[in-house]
Amino acid sequence: MSGTQEQVVDVVVVGGGAVGENAADRASRTGLDVALVEGALVGGECSYWACMPSKVLLRPGAARDAARRTPGVADPGDLDVAAVLARRDEITHGWDDSSQAEWVSSAGLTLVRGHARFTGPRELTVTSDEGTTTLRARHAIVVATGSTASLPPIEGLADARPWTSREATAAQHVPARLVVLGGGVVGVEMATAWASLGSEVTLVVRGSGILAGAEPFAGELVLEALRAAGVRVLLGAEARAVHRDAEGVHVTLDDERLDADEVLVATGRHPRTRDLGVEVLGLDPGAPIEVDDSLAAVGVDGGWLFAVGDVTGRTGTTHQGKYDARVVGDVVAARFGDDEDARTAEASAGAWSRYRATADHAAVPQVVFSHPEVAWVGRTEAEAREAGLDVRVVSYELADVAGASVISPDYRGRAQLVLDAGRDDVVVGATFVGPDAAEMLHAATIAVVGEVPLSRLWHAVPSYPTVSEVWLRFAETAGL
Ligand SMILES: Cc1cc2nc3c(=O)[nH]c(=O)nc-3n(C[C@H](O)[C@H](O)[C@H](O)COP(=O)(O)OP(=O)(O)OC[C@H]3O[C@@H](n4cnc5c(N)ncnc54)[C@H](O)[C@@H]3O)c2cc1C
Ligand SMILES: NC(=O)c1ccc[n+]([C@@H]2O[C@H](COP(=O)([O-])OP(=O)(O)OC[C@H]3O[C@@H](n4cnc5c(N)ncnc54)[C@H](O)[C@@H]3O)[C@@H](O)[C@H]2O)c1
Numbered sequence: 001m002s003g004t005q006e007q008v009v010d011v012v013v014v015g016g017g018a019v020g021e022n023a024a025d026r027a028s029r030t031g032l033d034v035a036l037v038e039g040a041l042v043g044g045e046c047s048y049w050a051c052m053p054s055k056v057l058l059r060p061g062a063a064r065d066a067a068r069r070t071p072g073v074a075d076p077g078d079l080d081v082a083a084v085l086a087r088r089d090e091i092t093h094g095w096d097d098s099s100q101a102e103w104v105s106s107a108g109l110t111l112v113r114g115h116a117r118f119t120g121p122r123e124l125t126v127t128s129d130e131g132t133t134t135l136r137a138r139h140a141i142v143v144a145t146g147s148t149a150s151l152p153p154i155e156g157l158a159d160a161r162p163w164t165s166r167e168a169t170a171a172q173h174v175p176a177r178l179v180v181l182g183g184g185v186v187g188v189e190m191a192t193a194w195a196s197l198g199s200e201v202t203l204v205v206r207g208s209g210i211l212a213g214a215e216p217f218a219g220e221l222v223l224e225a226l227r228a229a230g231v232r233v234l235l236g237a238e239a240r241a242v243h244r245d246a247e248g249v250h251v252t253l254d255d256e257r258l259d260a261d262e263v264l265v266a267t268g269r270h271p272r273t274r275d276l277g278v279e280v281l282g283l284d285p286g287a288p289i290e291v292d293d294s295l296a297a298v299g300v301d302g303g304w305l306f307a308v309g310d311v312t313g314r315t316g317t318t319h320q321g322k323y324d325a326r327v328v329g330d331v332v333a334a335r336f337g338d339d340e341d342a343r344t345a346e347a348s349a350g351a352w353s354r355y356r357a358t359a360d361h362a363a364v365p366q367v368v369f370s371h372p373e374v375a376w377v378g379r380t381e382a383e384a385r386e387a388g389l390d391v392r393v394v395s396y397e398l399a400d401v402a403g404a405s406v407i408s409p410d411y412r413g414r415a416q417l418v419l420d421a422g423r424d425d426v427v428v429g430a431t432f433v434g435p436d437a438a439e440m441l442h443a444a445t446i447a448v449v450g451e452v453p454l455s456r457l458w459h460a461v462p463s464y465p466t467v468s469e470v471w472l473r474f475a476e477t478a479g480l
Pocket of ligand 2: 152153181182183184185186187189205206207211212238239266267268269315316317366367368369
């Protein structure tokens with residue numbers, strides 16, 4: 001096939017990452033004819049270069065640490081690097097998306113492969129090796145094009161073939177020396193993973209601590225653990241220049257030069273709107289697509305444009321992007337499908353209905369799979385104070401919970417609840433730091449979304465002896 005084809009469908013979703021796939025699936029539920037456009041691999045960043053490979057690189061180190069902390073279990077020694085990388089290759093299906101493409105077809109969606117650009121309202125051109133397709137939507141277009149790693153304007157960096165999160169999750173060898181720029185989620189997770197696999201890692205952090213979005217105590221505990229694991233962490237340090245030569249890559253800071261085999265840039269991401277033709281819609285290429293709680297784009301007339309996932313700047317994780325995808329899919333299905341009841345319900349929908357992404361404002365869960373893990377939901381103490389709440393904070397050392405002492409005499413961790421004293425001590429935020437803390441988070445997410453007061457949580461009895469008994473300790477510490 002070559003030349004220009006034309007295709008008209010009810011709804012087009014641009015970007016077949018985890019978020020776009022979900023939005024397309026739900027939008028098709030009232031009988032709408034939906035096309036999903038993907039320029040690279042169906043499944044997007046999360047499946048191939050982000051969540052899944054990074055977690056598989058991190059898990060063996062966590063399991064080894066757990067074994068080392070358990071009396072009576074022999075030290076497993078060094079990780080089997082070849083086996084870890086093989087498992088990573090398996091979970092990414094060798095970067096082959098045929099099983100996800102099959103799912104798209106089985107869900108009744110039309111997969112259009114190629115790079116999409118807007119040419120006008122409700123209209124795109126999709127370019128691939130096969131030719132160009134003009135794709136028109138009768139009703140709506142949902143943009144789910146995700147985000148790309150940002151390269152800061154550091155002298156020589158772009159020419160030094162730096163790793164981004166893509167290379168850091170797809171590498172086929174362990175660099176002997178790795179410099180990581182940025183102390184956010186990617187920087188901390190990847191420093192942890194590659195150190196566990198044998199790299200000598202230096203983490204260069206501009207600020208005075210790591211994981212700036214989390215409670216300060218979380219960053220402090222992870223920093224301590226990174227240093228104990230042999231990672232050199234430089235705080236208040238900034239890369240001024242980078243260059244690569246036959247010896248490797250050299251990172252110049254203000255007061256020293258770091259020599260390494262690879263440098264990973266983990267300094268944030270930007271929305272993928274630069275090469276999308278959004279200027280024809282009056283939007284700014286490179287900027288996020290701003291949306292309201294129904295995920296409709298702000299500033300574009302006609303009510304046909306929606307956006308979801310990383311491209312909105314509203315969510316930065318797969319789980320929250322998929323929550324928004326369920327909302328936008330249902331909104332599109334209701335507004336443009338044949339179901340009159342759904343149309344009426346959506347038209348009068350308010351906060352916390354299935355048609356509004358209300359949780360994005362103050363109930364977002366986030367996990368950092370560092371060693372120890374950090375898991376939090378809702379507002380941190382500082383955010384709650386900034387929002388003007390009457391804040392009450394309850395903290396507890398997890399090692400003092402019976403369940404933790406069963407797991408290990410060397411268990412280390414801490415948890416904290418943020419309560420709104422002005423509303424009967426409703427839980428507005430929670431943070432857990434410790435081994436496998438991620439698995440403790442969902443109880444807190446339910447409490448935050450349900451706006452449950454601590455006096456009611458008193459009746460939610462945690463099993464003995466589990467680390468979740470910290471919920472009872474929270475209540476006791478708060479005076480119940
Ligand atoms: C290293 C790393 C680890 C992470 N770990 C986690 C984690 O453990 N848990 C978690 O919840 N989140 C994690 N995240 C975040 C998560 O990966 C993103 O939030 C998620 O991938 C966003 O999904 P998305 O569908 O919006 O975008 P993407 O996954 O980026 O998908 C967008 C898709 O659109 C396609 N596309 C873009 N432009 C066009 C175009 N013009 N035409 C056609 N197709 C186009 C792209 O090829 C891509 O497939 C991690 C991120 C990184 C970088
Ligand atoms: N487990 C997870 O859910 C997970 C894992 C990885 C990434 N993610 C998501 O991916 C996104 C990107 O993560 P990230 O770590 O790249 O971004 P981030 O915003 O979390 O961290 C970037 C860090 O780089 C620093 N920085 C920015 N510019 C710099 C510069 N010029 N020099 C030095 N430092 C600089 C920032 O101060 C910040 O600390 C986030 O939305 C994150 O939530 C999620």
